[in-house]
Amino acid sequence: MLVFNNRLKNKKARMIAFYLPQFHPIPENDAWWGKGFTEWTNVTKAKPLFDNHYQPHLPADLGYYDLRLTEARQAQADLAKSYGIEGFCYWHYWFGNGKRLLERPFQEVLKSGEPDLGFFLGWANQTWSGIWHGSPDRVLMEQTYPGEKDYEEHFYYLLNAFHDERYMTVGGKKIFLVYAPQLLPDSKAFTDQWRRLAEKEGLKGIHFIAHGVADYEKYGCDACVDNAPFIHMPQRRWQKKHPKFARVIDNIKYRRRISLERLPTIHSYAEFVDFIKHRKLRNNEYPIIIPNWDNTPRAGLNGFVLHGSTPELFKKMLKDAVNKIDAAQAEDPENKLIFIKAWNEWAESNHLEPDTKFGHAYLEVIKEVLQ
Secondary structure, eight states: HHHHHHHTOOOOOEEEEEOOOOOOOOHHHHHHHHHTHHHHHHHHHHOOOOOTTTOOOOOOTTOOOOOTTTTHHHHHHHHHHTTTTTOOOOOOOOOTTTOOOOOOHHHHHHHHHSSEEEEEEEEOOEEEGGGGGEEEEEEEOOOOOHHHHHHHHHHHHHHHHHHHHBBBBETTTEEEEESSSSGGGTTHHHHHHHHHHHHHTHHHHHHHEEESSSSGGGGGGEEEESOOOOGGGGGHHHOOOOOHHHHHHHHHHHHOOGGGGGGGGGEEEHHHHHEEEEEEEOOEOOOOOOOOOOOOHHHHHGOEEEEOOOHHHHHHHHHHHHHHHHHHTTTOOGGGGGSSHHHEGGGGTTTOOTTTTTBBBBHHHHHHHHH
């Protein structure tokens, strides 16, 4: 622990990337979307929907990997570590009564002891629906909360992970993120129960992070991180602040003879960077940075696009996040977490993994800023 603390003492930030495990086939996805469906299915069918719309995003170095393969997971970790990513936040799916999905990649990471990269878990406690495929009312897998017995079963299912030396901590407490704590019938009862179980099992405690809510204490959590801060941007603000970008949209409408109603929702990435810069961190809020966002591969014209992302603009966002967390947690270097959304959300065009257009450029930004 002394070595760990010394390593963190002068560190500007601890970079954490959200990690999506949906890059291997499972029987449920086969039944819902067709045999062999993975997130790559959406990625490869993507098309540009307006002029200069960057689609599709195609993987470079790592290719169209299958997360059932040890080699694929190792290559991801090697790449992340070489550019300063301290760990992955693996999305974890527990629907109640022991029902899990997409658990295989993380379970193999846990069982094998490889790769040697930090990690913690984020409970994606949401009902799965067909919303991104034109069927918003179609329930694929319902998230349920059967009560204390199920919370206990959930905790003990993860106990081996909590005991893993790679599992990341803040103040010695195991980090656990809850995607939507407001959806639990009583989130504080859940966090209180897990804290009691952690003490019983010899853990120092659990550092709960509320995702997507500001009033984290209300839900029994210790800190918070935003979900997608661009949704807070005033509608059409980019047209006022960035007239050049507004002209781009006007040209799209003129040449394609279409209205904005036949386009996805579009915001300027440059405007988003400026918007984030002027937002202050709340008490015990971790910054979130986003290399890109465009979920039209899933949602088509119902999608949301941050248009015009570049590594240079991403660098501005990262430097701002580092400065903010460094100031907010100056006395607590272990608490200087910055979340990256995401490592491999390819169907949201939201990835640090190299693509055929930018290569390692976004990763190089992280390495440069941290050094």
